[in-house]
Amino acid sequence: MQKRNNYIEIEDFLADESFQLWILSNVDEQGWEEWTLENLQRAKLVEDARLVLLAMRVPESHLSSNEVHEALQKTWRKIEQREELSQNTSKIRKLKIQRYWISGVAAAVLVCLFSVWFFKNDILPNDNVVTYNELIQDNDEGLVEQTNNSEKSQIITLSDGSSVLLQPNSKLSYPKIFTGNERKVYLSGEGFFEISKNPKKPFFVYANEIVTRVVGTSFRIKAYPDQQNVEVLVRTGKVKVKSNNLVRNTDSKEIVLLPNQALRFVRKELVFNKITNITQDPILVSSVRNIEQLSFEFTDIPVAQILETIEQAYLVDIDFPHDKLKDCRLTTSLSDQPLAEKLKIICKSIGNDTNYEMNGNQIVITSSGCN
Known part of the structure:
Protein backbone atom coordinates (compact mmCIF):
# COMPACT_ATOMS: atom_id res chain seq x y z
CA MET A 1 0.00 0.00 0.00
CA GLN A 2 3.02 2.32 -0.02
CA LYS A 3 2.20 3.28 -3.57
CA ARG A 4 -0.68 5.43 -2.35
CA ASN A 5 1.86 7.75 -0.72
CA ASN A 6 2.65 8.86 -4.27
CA TYR A 7 -0.96 9.61 -5.20
CA ILE A 8 -1.17 13.25 -6.30
CA GLU A 9 -4.17 13.25 -8.62
CA ILE A 10 -7.85 12.36 -8.21
CA GLU A 11 -7.67 9.59 -10.79
CA ASP A 12 -4.95 7.83 -8.80
CA PHE A 13 -7.46 7.21 -6.02
CA LEU A 14 -10.31 6.38 -8.36
CA ALA A 15 -8.24 3.61 -9.97
CA ASP A 16 -7.44 1.99 -6.61
CA GLU A 17 -9.81 -0.92 -5.91
CA SER A 18 -9.25 -0.82 -2.15
CA PHE A 19 -10.17 2.88 -2.14
CA GLN A 20 -13.36 2.11 -4.09
CA LEU A 21 -14.21 -0.66 -1.63
CA TRP A 22 -13.74 1.69 1.30
CA ILE A 23 -15.86 4.49 -0.12
CA LEU A 24 -18.63 2.48 -1.76
CA SER A 25 -18.91 -0.48 0.65
CA ASN A 26 -17.46 0.97 3.86
CA VAL A 27 -14.91 -1.86 3.98
CA ASP A 28 -11.56 -0.48 5.13
CA GLU A 29 -9.22 -3.47 4.85
CA GLN A 30 -6.21 -1.30 4.01
CA GLY A 31 -6.55 1.31 6.76
CA TRP A 32 -7.61 4.16 4.50
CA GLU A 33 -9.25 6.23 7.24
CA GLU A 34 -6.23 6.13 9.52
CA TRP A 35 -3.89 6.92 6.59
CA THR A 36 -6.10 9.81 5.45
CA LEU A 37 -6.22 11.50 8.84
CA LYS A 44 -8.50 17.19 1.34
CA LEU A 45 -7.37 15.25 -1.74
CA VAL A 46 -8.99 12.04 -0.44
CA GLU A 47 -12.24 13.89 0.24
CA ASP A 48 -12.29 15.30 -3.29
CA ALA A 49 -11.71 11.82 -4.68
CA ARG A 50 -14.49 10.44 -2.47
CA LEU A 51 -16.98 13.01 -3.73
CA VAL A 52 -16.10 12.30 -7.34
CA LEU A 53 -16.43 8.54 -6.81
CA LEU A 54 -19.83 9.01 -5.20
CA ALA A 55 -20.90 11.34 -8.00
CA MET A 56 -19.96 8.66 -10.50
CA ARG A 57 -22.47 6.36 -8.79
CA VAL A 58 -25.34 8.82 -9.23
CA PRO A 59 -26.99 8.14 -12.63
CA GLU A 60 -28.97 11.32 -13.16
CA SER A 61 -27.59 14.08 -10.99
CA HIS A 62 -24.66 15.31 -8.95
CA LEU A 63 -24.62 15.23 -5.18
CA SER A 64 -26.81 17.88 -3.62
CA SER A 65 -25.20 20.78 -1.84
CA ASN A 66 -26.57 19.44 1.48
CA GLU A 67 -24.93 16.06 0.89
CA VAL A 68 -21.65 17.72 -0.01
CA HIS A 69 -21.85 19.95 3.06
CA GLU A 70 -22.63 17.04 5.41
CA ALA A 71 -19.82 14.93 3.98
CA LEU A 72 -17.33 17.73 4.38
CA GLN A 73 -18.50 18.48 7.92
CA LYS A 74 -18.03 14.83 8.91
CA THR A 75 -14.51 14.65 7.51
CA TRP A 76 -13.42 17.96 8.99
CA ARG A 77 -14.74 16.93 12.44
CA LYS A 78 -12.59 13.79 12.32
CA ILE A 79 -9.54 15.80 11.34
CA GLU A 80 -10.17 18.33 14.13
CA GLN A 81 -10.41 15.54 16.67
CA ARG A 82 -7.06 14.15 15.53
CA GLU A 83 -5.47 17.60 15.70
CA GLU A 84 -6.84 18.16 19.22
CA LEU A 85 -5.07 15.02 20.37
CA SER A 86 -1.85 16.56 19.09
CA GLN A 87 -2.72 19.87 20.85
CA ASN A 88 -2.11 21.75 17.64
CA THR A 89 -4.58 24.54 18.27
CA SER A 90 -3.19 26.93 15.68
CA LYS A 91 -3.87 24.50 12.87
CA ILE A 92 -7.39 23.88 14.17
CA ARG A 93 -8.23 27.59 13.93
CA LYS A 94 -7.00 27.66 10.35
CA LEU A 95 -8.92 24.48 9.64
CA LYS A 96 -12.18 25.95 10.86
CA ILE A 97 -11.78 28.94 8.60
CA GLN A 98 -11.03 26.72 5.62
CA ARG A 99 -13.98 24.43 6.42
CA TYR A 100 -16.65 27.07 5.85
CA TRP A 101 -14.97 28.37 2.71
CA ILE A 102 -14.62 24.91 1.21
CA SER A 103 -18.17 23.88 2.02
CA GLY A 104 -19.45 26.99 0.26
CA VAL A 105 -17.65 26.18 -3.00
CA ALA A 106 -17.74 22.38 -2.78
CA ALA A 107 -20.55 22.04 -5.28
CA ALA A 108 -18.65 24.06 -7.89
CA VAL A 109 -15.46 22.12 -7.26
CA LEU A 110 -17.35 18.86 -7.61
CA VAL A 111 -18.66 19.88 -11.01
CA CYS A 112 -15.11 20.55 -12.23
CA LEU A 113 -13.79 17.30 -10.83
CA PHE A 114 -16.64 15.32 -12.29
CA SER A 115 -15.95 16.94 -15.64
CA VAL A 116 -12.37 15.67 -15.48
CA TRP A 117 -13.63 12.20 -14.62
CA PHE A 118 -16.12 12.33 -17.50
CA PHE A 119 -13.31 13.24 -19.90
CA LYS A 120 -11.19 10.35 -18.66
CA ASN A 121 -13.98 7.82 -18.84
CA ASP A 122 -16.10 8.96 -21.75
CA ILE A 123 -13.77 10.74 -24.16
CA LEU A 124 -10.76 8.49 -23.53
CA PRO A 125 -11.00 4.69 -23.54
CA ASN A 126 -10.15 3.44 -20.04
CA ASP A 127 -8.12 0.46 -21.21
CA ASN A 128 -5.74 2.72 -23.10
CA VAL A 129 -5.23 5.67 -20.76
CA VAL A 130 -1.70 5.52 -19.37
CA THR A 131 -1.06 7.73 -16.34
CA GLU A 151 4.42 30.52 -13.71
CA LYS A 152 7.50 30.31 -15.93
CA SER A 153 9.58 27.53 -17.45
CA GLN A 154 12.40 25.84 -15.51
CA ILE A 155 15.64 24.43 -16.88
CA ILE A 156 16.69 20.92 -15.82
CA THR A 157 20.16 19.56 -16.57
CA LEU A 158 20.43 15.77 -16.60
CA SER A 159 23.50 13.74 -15.64
CA ASP A 160 24.48 13.16 -19.30
CA GLY A 161 24.44 16.88 -20.05
CA SER A 162 21.03 16.84 -21.74
CA SER A 163 18.72 19.72 -20.86
CA VAL A 164 14.95 19.96 -20.48
CA LEU A 165 13.00 23.22 -20.47
CA LEU A 166 10.04 22.24 -18.29
CA GLN A 167 6.88 24.32 -18.70
CA PRO A 168 4.49 25.35 -15.87
CA ASN A 169 2.13 22.68 -14.51
CA SER A 170 4.50 19.97 -15.73
CA LYS A 171 6.73 17.39 -14.08
CA LEU A 172 9.64 15.22 -15.09
CA SER A 173 11.03 12.08 -13.44
CA TYR A 174 14.58 10.95 -14.22
CA PRO A 175 17.42 8.97 -12.60
CA LYS A 176 20.24 10.85 -10.90
CA ILE A 177 22.68 8.96 -13.09
CA PHE A 178 21.81 7.08 -16.26
CA THR A 179 22.93 3.45 -16.03
CA GLY A 180 22.69 0.54 -18.45
CA ASN A 181 22.30 0.89 -22.19
CA GLU A 182 19.35 3.29 -22.20
CA ARG A 183 18.44 6.71 -20.89
CA LYS A 184 14.79 6.96 -19.79
CA VAL A 185 12.78 9.91 -18.47
CA TYR A 186 9.06 10.37 -17.79
CA LEU A 187 7.06 13.48 -18.62
CA SER A 188 3.67 14.80 -17.59
CA GLY A 189 2.92 18.14 -19.22
CA GLU A 190 5.22 19.95 -21.63
CA GLY A 191 8.98 20.04 -22.04
CA PHE A 192 11.54 21.02 -24.67
CA PHE A 193 14.39 18.49 -24.83
CA GLU A 194 17.96 18.92 -26.05
CA ILE A 195 19.69 15.55 -25.88
CA SER A 196 23.43 14.91 -25.68
CA LYS A 197 24.59 12.63 -28.49
CA ASN A 198 25.39 9.06 -27.49
CA PRO A 199 24.61 6.50 -30.22
CA LYS A 200 25.40 3.64 -27.82
CA LYS A 201 22.85 4.86 -25.28
CA PRO A 202 19.55 6.00 -26.88
CA PHE A 203 17.32 8.40 -25.00
CA PHE A 204 13.63 7.62 -24.36
CA VAL A 205 10.86 9.98 -23.23
CA TYR A 206 7.74 8.29 -21.88
CA ALA A 207 4.70 10.57 -21.98
CA ASN A 208 1.12 9.35 -21.62
CA GLU A 209 0.58 6.64 -24.23
CA ILE A 210 3.63 7.24 -26.43
CA VAL A 211 7.38 6.71 -26.31
CA THR A 212 9.82 9.03 -28.13
CA ARG A 213 13.26 7.59 -28.97
CA VAL A 214 16.26 9.77 -29.85
CA VAL A 215 20.05 9.64 -29.95
CA GLY A 216 20.91 13.35 -30.04
CA THR A 217 18.49 16.06 -31.09
CA SER A 218 16.12 18.78 -29.91
CA PHE A 219 12.36 18.44 -29.78
CA ARG A 220 9.26 19.38 -27.83
CA ILE A 221 6.68 17.05 -26.27
CA LYS A 222 3.30 18.21 -25.03
CA ALA A 223 1.48 15.52 -23.05
CA TYR A 224 -0.87 16.85 -20.39
CA PRO A 225 -2.96 14.16 -18.65
CA ASP A 226 -6.28 15.94 -19.21
CA GLN A 227 -5.87 16.81 -22.91
CA GLN A 228 -7.09 14.76 -25.87
CA ASN A 229 -3.86 14.83 -27.88
CA VAL A 230 -0.14 14.27 -27.38
CA GLU A 231 2.17 16.33 -29.59
CA VAL A 232 5.81 15.84 -30.59
CA LEU A 233 7.58 18.56 -32.58
CA VAL A 234 11.15 18.19 -33.85
CA ARG A 235 13.48 21.17 -34.15
CA THR A 236 16.77 19.44 -35.03
CA GLY A 237 17.87 15.87 -35.63
CA LYS A 238 15.56 12.88 -35.88
CA VAL A 239 13.20 11.14 -33.48
CA LYS A 240 11.15 7.95 -33.59
CA VAL A 241 7.73 7.77 -31.93
CA LYS A 242 5.60 4.75 -31.14
CA SER A 243 2.85 3.73 -28.74
CA ASN A 244 3.67 2.55 -25.23
CA ASN A 245 3.59 -1.18 -24.58
CA LEU A 246 0.97 -0.51 -21.90
CA VAL A 247 -1.52 0.54 -24.59
CA ARG A 248 -3.68 -2.20 -26.01
CA ASN A 249 -4.76 -2.70 -29.60
CA THR A 250 -2.33 -0.23 -31.16
CA ASP A 251 0.21 -0.53 -33.92
CA SER A 252 3.75 -0.72 -32.48
CA LYS A 253 5.25 0.66 -35.69
CA GLU A 254 7.66 3.56 -35.18
CA ILE A 255 7.03 6.88 -36.92
CA VAL A 256 10.10 8.85 -37.93
CA LEU A 257 10.10 12.64 -37.56
CA LEU A 258 12.66 14.98 -39.12
CA PRO A 259 13.34 18.69 -38.41
CA ASN A 260 10.25 20.92 -38.61
CA GLN A 261 7.97 17.89 -38.61
CA ALA A 262 5.51 16.97 -35.89
CA LEU A 263 3.18 14.26 -34.77
CA ARG A 264 -0.20 14.45 -33.06
CA PHE A 265 -1.39 11.33 -31.26
CA VAL A 266 -5.18 11.26 -30.83
CA ARG A 267 -5.68 9.47 -27.52
CA LYS A 268 -9.35 8.58 -28.02
CA GLU A 269 -8.87 6.92 -31.39
CA LEU A 270 -5.27 5.76 -30.82
CA VAL A 271 -4.27 7.33 -34.12
CA PHE A 272 -0.94 8.91 -35.10
CA ASN A 273 -1.20 11.94 -37.41
CA LYS A 274 2.13 13.00 -38.91
CA ILE A 275 2.51 16.69 -39.82
CA THR A 276 5.20 17.26 -42.43
CA ASN A 277 4.78 21.04 -42.59
CA ILE A 278 4.23 22.55 -39.16
CA THR A 279 3.72 26.04 -40.60
CA GLN A 280 0.40 24.89 -42.01
CA ASP A 281 -0.92 23.71 -38.65
CA PRO A 282 -2.49 26.66 -36.75
CA ILE A 283 -2.30 24.90 -33.38
CA LEU A 284 1.42 24.21 -33.68
CA VAL A 285 2.17 27.66 -35.07
CA SER A 286 0.41 29.34 -32.16
CA SER A 287 2.30 27.25 -29.59
CA VAL A 288 5.85 27.87 -30.89
CA ARG A 289 8.15 29.20 -28.17
CA ASN A 290 11.32 31.30 -28.33
CA ILE A 291 13.63 28.31 -28.02
CA GLU A 292 12.04 26.73 -31.11
CA GLN A 293 12.38 29.73 -33.39
CA LEU A 294 15.53 31.57 -32.36
CA SER A 295 18.66 30.87 -34.41
CA PHE A 296 21.80 29.62 -32.70
CA GLU A 297 24.04 30.09 -35.74
CA PHE A 298 26.42 32.97 -34.99
CA THR A 299 28.91 34.60 -37.37
CA ASP A 300 31.15 37.28 -35.86
CA ILE A 301 28.53 38.16 -33.23
CA PRO A 302 29.28 39.94 -29.91
CA VAL A 303 29.35 37.56 -26.95
CA ALA A 304 26.85 39.77 -25.11
CA GLN A 305 24.35 39.32 -27.95
CA ILE A 306 24.86 35.56 -27.98
CA LEU A 307 24.24 35.36 -24.24
CA GLU A 308 21.14 37.52 -24.64
CA THR A 309 19.81 35.07 -27.22
CA ILE A 310 20.34 32.22 -24.77
CA GLU A 311 18.52 34.18 -22.06
CA GLN A 312 15.54 34.71 -24.35
CA ALA A 313 15.46 31.08 -25.48
CA TYR A 314 15.74 29.40 -22.08
CA LEU A 315 14.23 32.17 -19.93
CA VAL A 316 17.32 32.22 -17.72
CA ASP A 317 19.36 35.05 -16.20
CA ILE A 318 23.05 35.21 -17.15
CA ASP A 319 25.45 37.33 -15.12
CA PHE A 320 28.79 38.00 -16.85
CA PRO A 321 31.54 40.67 -16.75
CA HIS A 322 30.31 43.08 -19.43
CA ASP A 323 33.40 45.26 -19.38
CA LYS A 324 35.81 42.35 -19.91
CA LEU A 325 33.75 40.78 -22.70
CA LYS A 326 32.50 43.91 -24.49
CA ASP A 327 34.97 43.49 -27.36
CA CYS A 328 34.61 39.72 -27.68
CA ARG A 329 32.99 38.34 -30.82
CA LEU A 330 32.37 34.71 -31.78
CA THR A 331 31.58 32.59 -34.80
CA THR A 332 30.02 29.32 -33.70
CA SER A 333 27.15 26.90 -34.27
CA LEU A 334 25.07 25.99 -31.20
CA SER A 335 21.90 24.78 -32.92
CA ASP A 336 22.03 21.13 -31.85
CA GLN A 337 23.51 21.43 -28.37
CA PRO A 338 21.98 21.23 -24.88
CA LEU A 339 22.26 24.35 -22.76
CA ALA A 340 25.24 23.09 -20.76
CA GLU A 341 27.13 22.27 -23.94
CA LYS A 342 26.32 25.69 -25.43
CA LEU A 343 27.83 27.36 -22.38
CA LYS A 344 30.93 25.13 -22.49
CA ILE A 345 31.55 25.99 -26.15
CA ILE A 346 31.15 29.72 -25.49
CA CYS A 347 33.49 29.67 -22.49
CA LYS A 348 36.12 27.62 -24.35
CA SER A 349 35.94 29.97 -27.35
CA ILE A 350 36.44 33.03 -25.14
CA GLY A 351 39.36 31.41 -23.29
CA ASN A 352 41.38 33.09 -20.51
CA ASP A 353 39.97 30.96 -17.70
CA THR A 354 36.36 31.62 -18.70
CA ASN A 355 33.98 29.37 -16.76
CA TYR A 356 30.33 29.17 -15.88
CA GLU A 357 28.20 27.97 -12.98
CA MET A 358 24.52 27.15 -13.27
CA ASN A 359 22.05 27.05 -10.40
CA GLY A 360 18.54 26.48 -11.67
CA ASN A 361 17.63 29.40 -13.94
CA GLN A 362 20.60 31.48 -12.75
CA ILE A 363 23.90 31.33 -14.67
CA VAL A 364 27.14 33.11 -13.67
CA ILE A 365 30.05 33.44 -16.12
CA THR A 366 33.50 34.47 -14.89
CA SER A 367 36.25 35.54 -17.26
CA SER A 368 39.44 37.57 -17.55
CA GLY A 369 38.51 38.60 -21.08
CA CYS A 370 38.69 37.09 -24.54
CA ASN A 371 41.79 35.76 -26.27
Missing part, protein backbone atom coordinates in the same frame (compact mmCIF):
# COMPACT_ATOMS: atom_id res chain seq x y z
CA GLU A 38 -2.44 11.58 9.17
CA ASN A 39 -2.11 14.60 6.89
CA LEU A 40 -4.37 17.61 6.30
CA GLN A 41 -3.43 18.11 2.66
CA ARG A 42 -3.87 14.40 2.00
CA ALA A 43 -7.30 14.45 3.69
CA TYR A 132 2.20 9.30 -15.25
CA ASN A 133 2.17 7.24 -12.05
CA GLU A 134 1.83 4.02 -14.01
CA LEU A 135 4.90 4.93 -16.03
CA ILE A 136 7.18 5.74 -13.13
CA GLN A 137 6.08 2.69 -11.13
CA ASP A 138 7.58 0.48 -13.82
CA ASN A 139 11.02 2.03 -13.26
CA ASP A 140 13.35 0.80 -10.52
CA GLU A 141 16.24 3.25 -11.02
CA GLY A 142 15.40 5.48 -8.05
CA LEU A 143 13.91 8.42 -9.93
CA VAL A 144 14.16 12.09 -9.06
CA GLU A 145 11.02 14.10 -9.74
CA GLN A 146 11.07 17.77 -10.71
CA THR A 147 7.72 19.59 -10.63
CA ASN A 148 7.23 23.07 -12.05
CA ASN A 149 4.54 24.80 -10.00
CA SER A 150 5.74 28.26 -10.98
